[in-house]
Amino acid sequence: MNDTFIKAYQDQVEAAKKAFSGHAIPGMEVPPAVREIAEKGLATCRENYAKLKDTAEQVNAALEDTYTTASKGVAQYNAKLLEALQSNVNSSFDYFNSLLAAKTVTEAVELSTGHARKQFEVLTGQAKDLSALAQKVAADSSEPLKSSVEKTIRPAA
Numbered sequence: 001m002n003d004t005f006i007k008a009y010q011d012q013v014e015a016a017k018k019a020f021s022g023h024a025i026p027g028m029e030v031p032p033a034v035r036e037i038a039e040k041g042l043a044t045c046r047e048n049y050a051k052l053k054d055t056a057e058q059v060n061a062a063l064e065d066t067y068t069t070a071s072k073g074v075a076q077y078n079a080k081l082l083e084a085l086q087s088n089v090n091s092s093f094d095y096f097n098s099l100l101a102a103k104t105v106t107e108a109v110e111l112s113t114g115h116a117r118k119q120f121e122v123l124t125g126q127a128k129d130l131s132a133l134a135q136k137v138a139a140d141s142s143e144p145l146k147s148s149v150e151k152t153i154r155p156a157a
Helices: 003-022 032-101 105-156
Strands: none
Touching: 032 105
């Protein structure tokens, strides 16, 4: 900034001070009823702000709990899924080793039939386990939000 700008700014500030100090608005008394209404309004505003702040903090805490629970549940689900995948891959390798060792077509067909039946049962069990785990994760993840909403609604009702 240059000196002329600073000087002009300072002159404007001084002129404003002189204008308002010389022609000040005479002191005006606020009626007690108006003051009381203003004070009550301010008190109500502060109370409402405090309630809103508390509610926002509760919702934030519930969301944090939900995300933490959900991430743990997803990790459990992924571990279970990888475990099932590893089991299925190992079973397939074992099946192919047995198939390569088969000496007759009849033995190969029996191995294939037995493996298909066993894999169907294993896959059905894995699907049930994964479904149950997914439902548990969903229920556990929604619990913090559900309890927070219940706590918020009960006092309001």
